[in-house]
Amino acid sequence: MITSKTDHNILTPTQEHTLKKQLLNLQLTRELNKLSPTYNDISGLRRFGPPFKMYDPNHPPPTINNQELKGIADSYIEHFNKEFPLLRMVFNEYFVTFPFIRSHLKNMKDEDQFWVHLQVFWELWKTKKISNSNDRGELSKRKLLLYKFQAFLLMFFNSSFLCLGDDEYFDQSNEERNAYKKFDKLMQNRSGNEDGDNKNILNDIEQLQNVDKFIDGLDINVAGVDKCEETKKGMFGIGKVVSTYYLFIIKVKEKDTGKEWFVRRRYSEFADFDKEIFKLYPV
Incomplete structure (x- = not known):
């Protein structure tokens, strides 16, 4: 672990920041792949942990009541938090506490039913045969949405976790660091750019997408x-x-x-x- 600027073989601020970003991206990719290892896998939320069920929500085990099942699932929360540290943090801190969802849960007699309905919808949606657009040689809308979602999460965590050299890294010019160049290309965001920058971004997008x-x-x-x-x-x-x-x-x-x-x-x-x-x- 690097503790001071005098440590041997210390990374430059750019190398340090890039390494952090790559490690976060690898962890996000790992968690998302575990949540959905194949295109039509429906059991991802069953592996994600409470408040979702670890079994088919439409067919709970007949020999165990709901309270016992909930107690068993709750006892494994730490396990699920270790399996999905980034995704469960976002889920618990931002998704569950979203004002619309939080107010809806307060008005429900049984909050558990909300998550059951959401899980049933998710698993039903995953069974749908949505075209993957392979005949056009392009990414499917579902995959493109996943890539954009991962890019947003990567930017969020990359900004949240700080390295020793981040202050020096962010003091550099955009040309020197350009940490979010690929993210900008992915989002195709033209706002706040000059015409020359817009043309460069669009040209880079075309090269990446092989139009x-x-x-x-x-x-x-x-x-x-x-x-x-x-x-x-x-x-x-x-x-x-x-x-x-x-x-x-x-x-x-x-x-x-x-x-x-x-x-x-x-x-x-x-x-x-x-x-x-x-x-x-x-x-």
Whole structure:
């Protein structure tokens, strides 16, 4: 353990911070894999510990009553805390104490039923055959959501656990440290960046995602969303009302010519277009 700046072979602040981040990422990956080792595994919450059941919530053991089962599960809480130290800390400190959930639990006669219903929903959802989009060579929405969730947790814990050299590390410029570059790319967050930075981030995202996945000679991707406003007449034609809507920016590229163009349409327009296409080419 490093105790002072004079220790032999001490790591630089950047090396120290990077090592911490990698160790946290490995632990998060380990816990998430234990919670869901395979794509359709439904028993993850049974291994997570109280307040979730260690058995099929729809079919509790018939020979033991609920109080005895709860007592057995509670006696293993320390075991579960050691198995999932990061995820259970987030669950107990932030999820359970979330105001909406906390107020709902207070109004319930039996709080245990809330967690049973949640576990039943989770296990039912995990049985659904959701397309993994392998035919398009892209990440499924479920996996992409998991990656974003892990990236958020990694940033949270990386900011919470401090190393001796963190003060010096964060005093460095963004170019020198750039600790959350991959996270920024993943979230595709354009807010607070200059135009040059936006272009660099978008270019890096394209390289990471290996875009240009052509289907029938066209590569089509959602490039962004544009927030717009429109003014309408008020009720009974009195006054004016400003409403907000969003335009989806679609990037289209031809494989043969390499030509690119962008299309901006509202969601309802794409929905209507989908219906018309389905009429012409029913499945």
